[in-house]
Amino acid sequence: MTAELAVAEERELPRDRSLRSWLGTTDHKRIALLITAVALLLLFVAGALALTMRLQLAQPDQEFVTNDGYNQLFTIHGSAMIYLVVTPLALAYGLYLVPLQVGAPNVAAPRTTMLGFWLYLFGSVAIFSGFLTSGGAAKEGWTAYTPLSTSEYSPGMGTDLWVLGTFVTTVGMILVGGTVLWTALLKRARGMTMLRMPVFSWSVVATNLMVIAAFPSLLFALGLIAVGRMTPGLFDSNLYNIGYQHLFWFFAHPVVYVMFFPFVGAVAEVLATFAQRRFFGYTITVLSLLAFAGLSMSVWGHHMFTTGLVSDDYYSLTSILLIVPAGIEYFAFLGTIIGARLRFQLPMLFALAFILQFLVGGITGIMVASPVLDYQMHDSYFVVGHFHYTLVAGSLFGLFAGLYFWFPKATGVMLGRGLGHAHFWLMMVGTNVTFLPMFWLGIAGMPRRVASYLPTDGFSTFNLIASIGAGILGLGMLAFAVNVVRSLTKRKERAAPDNPWRAHTLEWATSSPPPPLNFDDKHPIPPIRSYAPLLDLRREREP
Amino acid sequence: MEFQRVFERVFAFEIAVASVVFALVLLGVVLAIFLSRKRSGDTRRRDSNKPLEIGYAVLLAGVAGVIVYVTASAHQEVQHGTTGYSVAEQRGATKVDVTAFQWCWEFQYPDTGRSVTGTCRDKNSGLPTLVVPTGQPVELRLRSSDVVHALWIPDKAIKMDVYPHHTNTLTVEFDEEGRWLGRCAEFCGPYHPSMHFWVRAVSPQEFQQFQQQGTVA
Amino acid sequence: MKPALVVLGWAGWNAVLMLVMIPYRENALFIGMYALAVSATAAAAGVVWLYRRSRRAEGPVRMAANSLSAGFLAVAVILAGSSVLFGQWLTGIAFYFAVAALLHVRRERVPAGALPGPTAVPTEPGVRDQRGVLPKAAKAAATAGLLTRALRTLTGRRKGAGR
Numbered sequence: 005m006t007a008e009l010a011v012a013e014e015r016e017l018p019r020d021r022s023l024r025s026w027l028g029t030t031d032h033k034r035i036a037l038l039i040t041a042v043a044l045l046l047l048f049v050a051g052a053l054a055l056t057m058r059l060q061l062a063q064p065d066q067e068f069v070t071n072d073g074y075n076q077l078f079t080i081h082g083s084a085m086i087y088l089v090v091t092p093l094a095l096a097y098g099l100y101l102v103p104l105q106v107g108a109p110n111v112a113a114p115r116t117t118m119l120g121f122w123l124y125l126f127g128s129v130a131i132f133s134g135f136l137t138s139g140g141a142a143k144e145g146w147t148a149y150t151p152l153s154t155s156e157y158s159p160g161m162g163t164d165l166w167v168l169g170t171f172v173t174t175v176g177m178i179l180v181g182g183t184v185l186w187t188a189l190l191k192r193a194r195g196m197t198m199l200r201m202p203v204f205s206w207s208v209v210a211t212n213l214m215v216i217a218a219f220p221s222l223l224f225a226l227g228l229i230a231v232g233r234m235t236p237g238l239f240d241s242n243l244y245n246i247g248y249q250h251l252f253w254f255f256a257h258p259v260v261y262v263m264f265f266p267f268v269g270a271v272a273e274v275l276a277t278f279a280q281r282r283f284f285g286y287t288i289t290v291l292s293l294l295a296f297a298g299l300s301m302s303v304w305g306h307h308m309f310t311t312g313l314v315s316d317d318y319y320s321l322t323s324i325l326l327i328v329p330a331g332i333e334y335f336a337f338l339g340t341i342i343g344a345r346l347r348f349q350l351p352m353l354f355a356l357a358f359i360l361q362f363l364v365g366g367i368t369g370i371m372v373a374s375p376v377l378d379y380q381m382h383d384s385y386f387v388v389g390h391f392h393y394t395l396v397a398g399s400l401f402g403l404f405a406g407l408y409f410w411f412p413k414a415t416g417v418m419l420g421r422g423l424g425h426a427h428f429w430l431m432m433v434g435t436n437v438t439f440l441p442m443f444w445l446g447i448a449g450m451p452r453r454v455a456s457y458l459p460t461d462g463f464s465t466f467n468l469i470a471s472i473g474a475g476i477l478g479l480g481m482l483a484f485a486v487n488v489v490r491s492l493t494k495r496k497e498r499a500a501p502d503n504p505w506r507a508h509t510l511e512w513a514t515s516s517p518p519p520p521l522n523f524d525d526k527h528p529i530p531p532i533r534s535y536a537p538l539l540d541l542r543r544e545r546e547p
Numbered sequence: 548m549e550f551q552r553v554f555e556r557v558f559a560f561e562i563a564v565a566s567v568v569f570a571l572v573l574l575g576v577v578l579a580i581f582l583s584r585k586r587s588g589d590t591r592r593r594d595s596n597k598p599l600e601i602g603y604a605v606l607l608a609g610v611a612g613v614i615v616y617v618t619a620s621a622h623q624e625v626q627h628g629t630t631g632y633s634v635a636e637q638r639g640a641t642k643v644d645v646t647a648f649q650w651c652w653e654f655q656y657p658d659t660g661r662s663v664t665g666t667c668r669d670k671n672s673g674l675p676t677l678v679v680p681t682g683q684p685v686e687l688r689l690r691s692s693d694v695v696h697a698l699w700i701p702d703k704a705i706k707m708d709v710y711p712h713h714t715n716t717l718t719v720e721f722d723e724e725g726r727w728l729g730r731c732a733e734f735c736g737p738y739h740p741s742m743h744f745w746v747r748a749v750s751p752q753e754f755q756q757f758q759q760q761g762t763v764a
Numbered sequence: 765m766k767p768a769l770v771v772l773g774w775a776g777w778n779a780v781l782m783l784v785m786i787p788y789r790e791n792a793l794f795i796g797m798y799a800l801a802v803s804a805t806a807a808a809a810g811v812v813w814l815y816r817r818s819r820r821a822e823g824p825v826r827m828a829a830n831s832l833s834a835g836f837l838a839v840a841v842i843l844a845g846s847s848v849l850f851g852q853w854l855t856g857i858a859f860y861f862a863v864a865a866l867l868h869v870r871r872e873r874v875p876a877g878a879l880p881g882p883t884a885v886p887t888e889p890g891v892r893d894q895r896g897v898l899p900k901a902a903k904a905a906a907t908a909g910l911l912t913r914a915l916r917t918l919t920g921r922r923k924g925a926g927r
Contacts, residue, residue: 028832030872065670071737110827115872118831122838130842145734151711152694152735157649161849168845175841189767189812198767213774216808217801230848242713245695250794254801282594288604294774301801302781305790310697310732311708312632312715317619318788322781324615331607335600338575343591346583356576363572367565374618376557376625379550379632380704383697383732449701451732454740458670 031520032111032187035121036100037414039180042125043092048481049132050084053077055478058438062471064459074455075143076162080131082146083166086256087173088128090263090399095177095215097266097406098184098208100414104511105205107193107529109521112186120179127173134162142166145453147256150248151239154232164233171226174219181215181262184208193510195532199290202509202535203276203283206290207269210297214258214265217301222255246313253304261300263395265293267402268333271355274405275340277507278352282536284339288332296329309378316375323373330366334359349505350424354405357432361401365393368443383453386446392439396477404431404484409507412500415492416516423487430480437473441466502527508536549720550625554704557621564614630684632707634718640684641754643677647689647696647709647731650738651675659758667742676745677729678763680754681721689715697733700746706732721748768813775805830872836865 026034057077060068069077103111111117134141139160144153153163188201188209201209228248232238239245276283283289303326305319337359346352368390372378381387404427412418445466450457457463491498503512511518514527523529533540626633644655651667654677665675679685689698689709696709707715731742749763757763782798843858 027835028830030828030831071740075734075737115828115831115834119834119838122835123841126838126842130846144736149695149733157694157736164849168842168849172842172845186812189771190815198770209770213771213805217778217805220804221797221801240712242710245710245712247793250797254797279589281589281591285595285600287595288600294770295777298774298777298781301778302785302798310706311710312717313713313791314794315785315788315790317622318785318790320618320622321615322784324611324618325608327611327614328604328607331610332600332604334572335603338572338579339596341579341583342575343582343589344579345589346579356580359576360569360573363569367561367568370614371558371561371565374557374561374614374621376550376553376618376621377561379625379706380554380701382706383699383734384701449699449728449730451699451730451740453734456740460671 029118030110030114032099032103032114032117033414033518033522035111035114035117036096038121039092039096039099039124042128043089043096046084046128047089047093048485050081050089051478051481053081053084055474057081058471058474060455061457061467063468064457064461064464066456069455071455072140072143075145075453076135076141078453079142079145079166080134083131083142083170084128085395086146086259086263087170088124088131090395090403091177091259092124092180093403094211094263094266094399095180095184097270097403097410098205098211099180101410101511102184102188102205102208103191104514104518104522105202105509106188106191106196107510107523107532108187108191109523111183112191113183116179117183120176120183123172123176123179127169127171127176130165130169130172132169134165137161137165147252148229149252150229150232150245151236153229154236154239155234156236167226167229167233171223171230174222174226178215178219181212181219185212185216188212193529193532196510199287200532200535200537202269203272203286203289203293204266204269204509207265207272207293210293211262211265213294214262214297214300218255218258218262221251222259225251225255246308246311249308249311250304253307254301257304257307258297258300260391260394261297264399264402265297267358267399267406268293270406270409271358271402272333272337272340273507273509274351274355274409275337276536277409277505278347278349278355279341279344280347280506281340281344282508282534282539283336285332285336286535289336292329292332296326296333299326299329303373306373306378309375310382320373320375324370326373327370334363349408350419350421350428351405351409351505353425353428354401354408357428358398358401358405361432361435362394362398364440365390365395365398368393381446383451384446385442385450385452388452389439389442389446392442397435397439401431401435404428409505410511411491412504413511413516413518416500417491417495418498418500418504419491420487420498423483423490427480427483427487430476430483432480434473434475434477434480438470438477439473441470441473445470503538506542508539510537512538549628549630551702551704553621553624557618560617561614564610630718630720632717634684635686635716637684637686637718640686640718641680642686642688643679645677645687645689645698645709646692647698647735647742648692649694649736650731650742652677652729652742652744654678654744656758661758661761665744667738667744669741671728671741671743674744676726676747678747678749678754678757679719679721680751681724681748683751684718684720686716686718689717694735695733696731696735696742699730699732700727701730702727703746708733721746724748724750766813766816768809768816771809771812772806775802775809778802778805828872830868833865833868833872836861836868840865 029035056069057074060066060074099111099117137160139162141162144158144163151157188205225248228251272283299322302322303319305314306323308314309316372381372387372390408419408424445463448462450463500516502516510529513530514523519527530537530541625631628634629637642657644657646653651665652675653662653664654675655662663675666673689707691709691711693711697706698709699706705719707717709715726745726747729744729746731739747763753763779802782795782802785795840858840861843854843861847854847858
């Protein structure tokens with residue numbers, strides 16, 4: 005991991021590449037790369053857990069893994085993907101790019117950010133080390149509902165380590181998100197007004213507002229579990245059970261948007277770049293991002309419709325209102341690309357797939373936001389299909405759009421095209437083949453979190469299709485891993501220019517990879533007159 | 548069965564809306580790809596169109612309003628009335644105390660003191676059967692003796708969580724005779740996947756017989 | 765647009781959404797939970813506003829040259845957390861790491877003469893100063909008109925910021 009990152013460093017300048025300099029770094033780019041490296045590694049681990057689950061579910065009534073083992077698999081798969089992979093990646097993208105995009109030399113308070121990385125790393129180790137304990141890892145789902153997660157029903161070190169690891173990681177994420185927010189708000193270069201920040205930076209501002217407002221709630225929820233594991237009588241009052249769910253979902257709904265917003269921003273940048281024009285509807289997009297983030301704070305109860313203990317109609321109202329900001333974003337996306345001369349390079353392919361695939365996740369989200377439909381679909385495979393469409397078909401595609409886009413900037417190396425196309429097509433086919441059948445499974449009555457099903461249930465065909473799709477998806481990810489390693493070993497042939505895509509924002513004005521303090525005498529900050537300063541410059545020079 | 552009818556109606560409505568939305572966006576993407584093949588360069592310099600954007604936002608709010616109205620009024624139907632998730636103490640309702648536990652169900656009929664339970668073993672063996680009369684309201688009083696479970700009858704689109712130290716009550720009515728599988732929907736531990744039960748709706752006469760003798764013909 | 769106003773406006777939008785819960789008769793406890801998050805965000809807006817007012821934002825950029833203290837502190841935190849699971853003796857080791865962090869912090873200051881050069885290259889001399897925009901709006905922030913004001917600010921400033 006470290007070796008891989010070390011080669012990501014500058015070619016010419018005598019830069020300190022020692023391990024010690026990485027561990028004691030105060031450079032926001034290096035911290036972001038550390039988080040990204042750990043998170044990508046864990047993406048493959050969590051993906052392997054998912055493949056094991058799909059293997060178990062490929063046929064009815066299999067005993068490839070035990071019920072207990074299966075429960076550990078889905079718990080750690082979900083926890084890792086949400087707490088340790090997509091959230092950290094989303095925040096790391098912001099950490100890498102926001103200081104560059106707003107023309108700041110570094111993130112505000114880099115040591116605090118670095119503390120966030122360490123806490124994230126140690127938290128990840130704690131969660132995964134559950135597998136080494138005699139009772140196995142945590143097994144009550146990433147939601148860890150009480151009283152199932154108390155010591156009475158889930159004794160064992162695995163859950164203890166899960167609580168500790170999740171708590172520590174979440175503290176780390178708050179620190180990372182908070183410092184990046186501070187940078188965007190208060191460390192912008194002169195001339196970089198709030199309304200000249202690129203859409204991506206705005207999406208990170210909205211994301212980090214949710215981080216500081218919603219993440220502390222998870223700390224309280226985990227604290228409640230911790231107290232409950234020491235004093236099991238706590239949950240004899242049902243108020244604590246329902247209270248836990250409120251605290252948990254007050255965090256866990258916004259976190260879904262935290263895992264999504266920066267990738268909306270990434271897709272916006274990619275679309276504008278490869279459409280070779282200015283992003284369409286900037287102001288209304290920025291407003292809708294902020295409104296979107298605000299609404300996402302108020303919808304948490306839609307995860308609790310079937311409890312019979314919340315005001316369903318309120319949460320249904322706010323959830324359905326999400327149509328407005330989401331629709332505006334789609335409008336801006338389409339307004340940017342329709343009529344433009346598109347270049348279909350790899351980031352653009354992922355971005356276009358994101359538009360259509362995330363839409364499936366979005367519209368099924370409106371369905372489960374309707375209580376009458378949710379009473380049937382809640383905790384079924386319909387919901388599993390829905391959130392994998394938002395997080396894999398949506399967020400991960402946005403993540404890869406951004407990764408192919410910014411990889412040359414961060415490493416100075418272009419990713420290979422052939423393997424990149426293999427990655428895209430395999431992943432696109434695999435994602436849809438895996439997750440589309442889940443909608444039918446849910447309607448047919450398959451509950452989520454079941455280790456097996458019976459031949460008489462009628463779930464066999466769709467499960468087999470989903471498992472085949474998961475295999476294809478896995479192959480796609482393999483192509484990606486090979487591509488990264490191969491590209492990094494061919495640094496000379498694949499050296500990236502400063503602005504390989506003719507993109508519009510400030511990070512492309514500096515070198516690839518950028519100098520330690522982002523801009524220097526050789527790479528000064530160009531004049532900033534809008535949210536697309538490099539496009540302005542180009543239009544001035546070549547009218 | 549009211550729950551299922553409402554579900555099917557609203558689901559059809561939302562599928563229709565979703566299909567239109569998906570078709571429009573797909574059209575937009577296809578159009579963008581098609582138009583970008585044209586020879587002439589991109590001449591547009593306009594990057595915002597305020598009246599269009601605001602008009603579109605208003606349109607979206609209208610669409611959202613319609614969906615909110617449809618789902619909220621449908622929600623009233625499954626919450627209140629003679630049957631529903633918030634209905635209790637209906638006249639002539641057969642009361643059943645449903646107890647969920649790790650990992651099976653117990654159905655007690657307080658009127659006769661009869662009780663049915665099972666073992667919920669692998670492969671649907673030892674499942675308890677919830678016997679209910681057709682054409683009459685049945686009040687299910689859900690309670691757990693350990694962790695959170697959820698009662699789900701997929702074929703009837705009924706689901707409600709089952710809590711310890713709290714009773715959730717709902718009133719249902721079965722309008723046809725038959726037998727359906729019920730499931731636990733809320734993850735509750737190692738044997739969650741086999742925590743099923745049968746729901747059997749019989750004629751009121753047969754139900755009387757069941758109440759007296761404890762068996763159904 | 766003032767950064768503090770963005771945060772405050774966002775908190776205000778959440779406050780509106782929170783108030784809508786009341787006619788829907790959500791449990792007061794959980795409206796309170798939302799209110800707590802809203803006030804935390806509003807407090808964050810206050811911190812941003814105070815920081816801008818103190819003019820510290822304009823000083824020279826001071827940066828730590830090393831961050832190992834953060835690593836030591838994180839080890840201390842995770843050890844202290846583990847001590848709940850594996851025994852109190854771990855707090856002892858955690859204590860040493862906390863001390864190491866404290867000692868190391870002092871060495872992380874940028875050595876004299878090694879200060880980073882000016883990096884924020886002045887870009888556009890004629891740019892309008894962000895300071896002093898909408899001072900009254902900030903004062904009237906708690907009022908219900910805040911959101912519309914923020915909206916107007918956004919659209920108004922756009923003309924100056926446009927291409």
